[in-house]
Amino acid sequence: xxxxxxxxxxxxxxxxxxxxxxxxxxxxxxxxxxxxxxxxxxxxxxxxxxxxxxxxxxxxxxxxxxxxxxxxxxxxxxxxxxxxxxxxxxxxxxxxxxxxxxxxxxxxxxxxxxxxx
Amino acid sequence: xxxxxxxxxxxxxxxxxxxxxxxxxxxxxxxxxxxxxxxxxxxxxxxxxxxxxxxxxxxxxxxxxxxxxxxxxxxxxxxxxxxxxxxxxxxxxxxxxxxxxxxxxxxxxxxxxx
Numbered sequence: 001x002x003x004x005x006x007x008x009x010x011x012x013x014x015x016x017x018x019x020x021x022x023x024x025x026x027x028x029x030x031x032x033x034x035x036x037x038x039x040x041x042x043x044x045x046x047x048x049x050x051x052x053x054x055x056x057x058x059x060x061x062x063x064x065x066x067x068x069x070x071x072x073x074x075x076x077x078x079x080x081x082x083x084x085x086x087x088x089x090x091x092x093x094x095x096x097x098x099x100x101x102x103x104x105x106x107x108x109x110x111x112x113x114x115x116x117x
Numbered sequence: 118x119x120x121x122x123x124x125x126x127x128x129x130x131x132x133x134x135x136x137x138x139x140x141x142x143x144x145x146x147x148x149x150x151x152x153x154x155x156x157x158x159x160x161x162x163x164x165x166x167x168x169x170x171x172x173x174x175x176x177x178x179x180x181x182x183x184x185x186x187x188x189x190x191x192x193x194x195x196x197x198x199x200x201x202x203x204x205x206x207x208x209x210x211x212x213x214x215x216x217x218x219x220x221x222x223x224x225x226x227x228x229x230x231x
Contacts (some may be wrong), residue, residue, distance in 0.1 A: 004160065043219075045218045105151060110158060110160045
């Protein structure tokens with residue numbers, strides 16, 4: 001069964017460093033998303049991506065963040081100059097997107113736990 | 118700001134018990150509500166997509182209902198087993214979002230004791 005994969009599963013970095021979180025969405029999906037969950041808080045939306053551009057982004061997604069689909073399979077989230085408060089579990093998701101509500105169901109990867117020291 | 122809430126936040130039950138959790142969401146302008154089961158270090162697993170008021174869906178011992186007019190969904194687990202231990206997330210597909218981004222509840226952490 002097709003699945004969304006994410007690498008690495010755990011990333012530890014020093015404050016101020018740049019990190020790139022990688023995701024491989026399901027191959028025939030058209031919409032891609034990043035969410036994050038800070039420990040003890042709700043899962044929150046960061047950004048959605050379609051047709052090689054950002055479709056929507058939250059207030060959290062400021063200039064520190066960027067997303068890219070560098071080739072036909074990978075979808076990356078880059079965090080420049082990480083802060084302590086960026087420590088969280090980051091989830092990638094993808095959806096097929098179509099005319100029915102079922103087609104908009106999002107499929108999630110297992111997450112990357114980012115720890116900023 | 119759309120708010121989605123789940124209750125309880127955590128729950129311990131004995132093996133064999135039946136249990137249920139609640140997800141509440143904005144009752145105006147509904148599109149879809151999703152239930153996911155999430156075990157640590159694994160991908161959240163899709164359980165149900167609820168789209169119509171009055172929907173009732175079932176998968177094995179797990180079922181869900183939807184009331185869009187009053188803005189809630191229930192998830193039921195009949196005869197809980199230790200393998201049902203997980204966090205159950207509801208996600209409200211935001212109809213004002215061009216990409217139907219999800220607004221998540223806090224999750225209900227279920228622990229089934231053998």
